[in-house]
Amino acid sequence: MTTAQDAPSVVPDFGDEETDRRICFIASKGTLDMVYPSLVMANAALGEGIETHIFFTFWGMDIITKKHMDDLQFTWMGNTAMHPPGKKMHMPQGLAGLPGMTALATKMMKKQIADLDVPEVPEFLQMIADAGGHLWACKMSVDMMGLTKEDMIDEVEDIITATDFIELSDGAQVIFT
């Protein structure tokens, strides 16, 4: 323990001087377990004062599409790592294909997420937008899926092409999820 005399007042470094750090996430999947990585990290980046973008493409479009965003599903089919929380026991792959199993697994995962006080997708996106995050939709996916801007939440800034994204992410850290 030092004394008041020899310890000058320390002020945390909140990095307020302008930073040029920028992060762009590419959200390409629409399964419940795979939408959270980009949302959680984008939210954390915004909380650190970093300019943050998310580019939604292919199945990731479901995250920003009003019709699907609150109904994303989880299956452990094809995921050999799946085991019940905290247990050393593998869930048989064949079980995952039984009727109703995806709904059950989705319900369980949603409960675990809610227990951590982490919001569901619609609220999470709103948080990210309110925190200044930029949301972009992929032109090719929009065309493939026959979507319009009206099918997506208002917080999506624009529908952009792959080239637009490459320009936008110039100099940024790009993370594909």
Place this chain on the structure above:
Amino acid sequence: MAVTTIAGAEVQVDDEGFMTEYDEWNEDIAKALAANIGIDLGETHWQVIKFLREDYKEQGETPMLRRVSNVGGVSTKELFQLFPKKPAKKMSYIAGVPKPQGCV
């Protein structure tokens, strides 16, 4: 860990300058801490700071932004305006509670 003088009071702080003793905090200290990081405390700042302190006392941990918004009643947008760039860290610094530990 060190002892320093803030607003005329001796308080314990960690290596980064965050207060470590909940009960050593007072409003004058909060004003001084806010001034240290260029924030002039207005009414809504105080609402946030008081919520942080009450919630920390009740829950035993510093609330994340979502909780400050949903339970404390100050929107995410406002929090980013009141405590620019790093709201969670800045508000806990001023409120004399630890940095929040959660991911969301």
